[in-house]
Amino acid sequence: MDSVRWLNPDPLLAACLAGDREAWDRFVRRHGPFVQAEARRQLLRYLGRAGAADVEDAAQEVFALLLRDDARALRQFRGQASITTWLGRVVRSVCRQIAGRARAPAPAAEPVFEPPPEESVPARAVEEAILALPPRDQKLLRLFFYEGRKYREIAAELGLSVNSVGPLLARALETLSGRLGPSKDSP
Numbered sequence: 001m002d003s004v005r006w007l008n009p010d011p012l013l014a015a016c017l018a019g020d021r022e023a024w025d026r027f028v029r030r031h032g033p034f035v036q037a038e039a040r041r042q043l044l045r046y047l048g049r050a051g052a053a054d055v056e057d058a059a060q061e062v063f064a065l066l067l068r069d070d071a072r073a074l075r076q077f078r079g080q081a082s083i084t085t086w087l088g089r090v091v092r093s094v095c096r097q098i099a100g101r102a103r104a105p106a107p108a109a110e111p112v113f114e115p116p117p118e119e120s121v122p123a124r125a126v127e128e129a130i131l132a133l134p135p136r137d138q139k140l141l142r143l144f145f146y147e148g149r150k151y152r153e154i155a156a157e158l159g160l161s162v163n164s165v166g167p168l169l170a171r172a173l174e175t176l177s178g179r180l181g182p183s184k185d186s187p
Helices: 011-017 021-047 052-075 083-103 123-131 135-146 151-158 162-180
Strands: none
Touching: 011 021, 011 052, 021 052, 021 083, 052 083, 123 135, 123 162, 135 151, 135 162, 151 162
């Protein structure tokens, strides 16, 4: 065991740090209900929900954290507070991380637009319809379709938010489609 001086040495904790698997099992049995109850409370606080599977996952993450890297986190307990007070802080930290991961926005999938077959719309009609659009819509269509730019690149160039590019592009395409008309039998 390292040369850590505890104010209140706990023989069970010392045995866990020495690598005693039975001691670890006793530690988990003793503190598992508290860790789960605190995880439930913190998940409700941070996420507004705490299903049984979420609580179990959080508890597992806490115990895994305590053992990771040769029990580095568990070795940080110095006995200056009760073990449950210290574990409560660890559980809160883990639940904050879980909530942060849950709230992180999923990367926006860029829609894939399938242009109509070239033979169905005369190129001249498309050019004229595009030129009839407002300048921003013209630029949007040119950047996306002709230059193959990503939403974030278009947003930066036009001074827009990334989240507004998709709806603006969809409206420009709708306007363009309306200008081209439903007729597909043009030469």
